[in-house]
Structure formats: C-alpha cells, structure tokens
Amino acid sequence: MGIIDSLTAFQIQLITTLIKFVAILVLALQVPPLMVWFERRAPALFQRRKGPNRVGLFRFRLFGLLQSLADTVKLIFKEEVVPDAANKVFYHLAPVIAMFPALVVIMAVPFGNDFHIGDHLITMSAIRIDSGFLFILALSSIAVYGVAIAGWSSNNKYSLMGALRASAQMIAYEIPLGMSLIPMVLIYQTLDLNQMVLQQEQVWGIFKAPVSFVLFFICMFAETNRAPFDLAEGESELIAGFHTEYNSFKFSQFYLGEYVSMFTLSLICSCLFFGGWQIPFVSYQTLVNLTGYEFIASIIGTIVLLHKAAFFMWAFVWVRWTLPRFRYDQLMNVGWRFLMPVALVNVLITAGVLSFIRFGG
C-alpha cells in the first residue's frame, strides 16, 4: 500500500482511468471475432450442418475457433478497391464513424460495483457522469451516420437506398427505445446506471417494468440493424445495401462496430432489467464478506454481468436465424403504429401508478 499512499487523488484517478480504458477496449474487441465464429457455427447447428469446425492448432480443432483468426488475416491482406466515383473523404471516414460510437459508449457501462483502494473510490466504468444513461443513448444514436455516409459516399444506387432505409429506420425506432426507458428512470429515480443496478438487489427491473423490457428488446435489434430489422443491407433487394462498395478492412470495420454495439446493448439491457452485476439473492456486502476484498467482489460482478450479456448475444443470433426479414412497410408500421403508442401508454401508466404509490393518490 506504500506506493498508493504516495500518489495524489488525481494521479490515482488518471492511472485507474487509463487502465479501465485499455481493459474495456481489449474486452470489447475480443467480442467480434468470437461472434463471427458463433454466428456461423450456431445456425449450422440449427440447420443440422457442421459449420466452420476445421481451423485449429495442429491436431486440435478447438471447435473451429481459430476460423476467426483466419478470417481476420484474410480481411486485412485483401486488396482494397475504392470506387472511382466515390466521395473520397466521406468514403474513408464512414467506417470509422460506424465503429467509434460503439467503442465510446461501452466505456460508460458499470462493469461492477465501485470499490475502494485505501481511501480512493474507484468506479468500474471508465466514464462516469451523472447523466451516464442519457450519454449512452445519445452516443449510440450517432452510429447511424456511419451507415448513412457510407451509403451516400459510395455513389451507388443500392448503397444510397440502404443509407436511406437506415436513417428512416433509426428515426422510427430511436423514439420508442428512448420512451421504453423513461419508466425505468421514473422507477429508479436516477440516471446513473450503477445506481440503477444497486437498486435491483431484491427485485430485477424486468419484474417492475415488463412492457419496457419487451419494447427495449425489439428496439435493440432495430438499433443495431440486425435481422429481422436489417433492411439497410437487405441482400435480396440491395445486393449488400450500404456496404456494397466496401471491402477488405473497411468492410470489417462495419462489422466490428455492429458487434461491439450489440455487446454494449446487451450489457445495458442486463444492467437495466436483469440486475447488472448483481447475483440473485446474494448481496454485494455478502460477497465482500466472503472474499474479504471489495476489489474481488467487483470482479466477480463483472463476470456475472458478462454471462448475462452473453445470453443476449446468443439471443441476437437466435432471432437472426429464426425470424425472416420484415418488409419495409411492415417495419415502418411496427415502429410508428404499434411501438410508439404502446411506449406512450406504458409511460403514462407507470407514471400514474408511481405517483399513486409515492404521493398516496
């Protein structure tokens, strides 16, 4: 403890923040390769095929896990073809814009309870601001620019159609997503995600606001442009939609962004509705007493949270290979005529019940 005592509070803050940034970044970037493999392996099992199960190390096949490594090498070493008629600046910028928000948003997720080293309070999220929950919503709404700019700058009809679809879909589903979360803010009376998780020690959020969960779950797929909402890249109509003109590493950047934002939304869904890093029926204090260190208890929380998020990652793949893609008018009808009114009524009823409970009617 000698070294820690000699540092000032600011230095401690700086060092731990840097460590958290690097740790979360490394964690987040491990997800896409794993998911690429899983996304091919899981449907193979659904459809009674083998899937990619060959690439391994020497005699060990490792369930084909090294397929992702082979894919990565292929993507990096492929020749990069840039269309002549593309708007060069925006063409090169788009994949970065698509990837960047996902990597920033994940920094605001509380991976565990705050703990103390000496007298210093260390948070388990790299960015902690008091409206952290809004911060996540705000930055994840930026991601659509990556898709929109990619589609426009490629100077290709199909890409432009994909971009148009993506922005229209984004507007239609952003509103129900935000509205499905207003009841959660009303219930927890805070915008801080870690505070929300702390309040779920006894009862998970899904039991308090089941309708919100259903709305959030549907909008989650629309936000990440995943099937059955992947009309922006609907290959049966638009070749590959917004990324038709992209190849090699730029193409994989879109995929990185998609998988990381899937991971982030899974984490947020677990934090809001499924108790985040809390183990059911075991309080944080019990964990601290058992292990003896706050730090270890927080790390156990991280592992619990990752398991909960893994379930939703599985659900993303599960839904993709179970439900067919919507038709475009159906997508808009579901967004505006069904999700919007349900979300509004949900807010109204939750606010009514809560004000009845809190102020005695």
Next chain:
Amino acid sequence: MAELVIFLSFASIMLFSSLMVITRKNAVPAAVYLVITMLCAAALYALMGADFVATIQVLVYAGAIMVLFLFVIMLLNTESDIEHGFQIKGPDFVMIALTVLSFAITCIALMAGKGAVNAPMETMPVDGGNTLAVAKVLFVNYLWPFELASVLILMAIVASIVIAKRDNAGH
C-alpha cells in the same frame, strides 16, 4: 492550461466545420459538417461542466434532428446538386454586414461583461449533479413558461400538418 488547449482545438474544429457548412456545393456534406459543428458545441458544453446540456445536445440535435435532415436531403438530392457553388450577390452584402455587426456586438458584450459570463459556471451545484439543477430550474422555477413553450411547439406541429394536407388536396 489543458482546458485551454481542449477548448481551442474544439473551437477551431467548430469554426472550420461551420465554414464548410456554408461553402459546400452539395447539401449532404454540408449536413455532415453541421453535425460535426453540433458535436463540437456539445464538447464545449461538457468542458464547462454542463454534462446534461452536452448530452441533450448530442441526443436531440446530432442524434435525431440531423438524421432527419440527412434523410430528407438524401431522398431529394439525387440530381439536384447546385452547380454554381458559393456566389455573393448584391443583397448578400447587407446580410454579411449585419452578421459581422452582430458578431462584433457579441464580442464587445462578452468582453465588457466578462465576470457575468463566468458566473453561472461557479454556481453549478456539485451535489446531485447538473441533471438535478436543470430539472429544478425547468420544473420548479419556470414550470409555466416551460409548459407554454411545449404548447407553442404543438401549435407549430399542427400547423405544419395542416399546410402539408392542404398541398396534397390541391394536386
């Protein structure tokens, strides 16, 4: 010192992208640069310690309104790029003069009332964060003006729907 460097870098990006907004020939890059301008404004709010305002700036302007703008522009823009680019004609000089004048007045006002401009930053409450501070001002001190403003916006929405409907009926 670090704060000044961050401020200057964001402010210069903001200036550059605002210039790009008004000089682009094509509307799509102009809209994208406008998004960058808004994001830089959010960064400046955050630098002043107003997390909540910064977040709302990104959520509402960059995340919702500009997506809608970009959508409409891309929908209509397929071949209607303006070929002439940036041209200054007679009446525009009046506009430019007025802009420069208002900019000068703002600068003078800022320099004259330097203490007053800095005051709100120091009165920012630390406990409960600035989400609570904004909520208290909006829903306690200025509840009625706030509600009236929402009625005003509702009127604008209804009016725009009426105009759009009338156009459709005419054709």
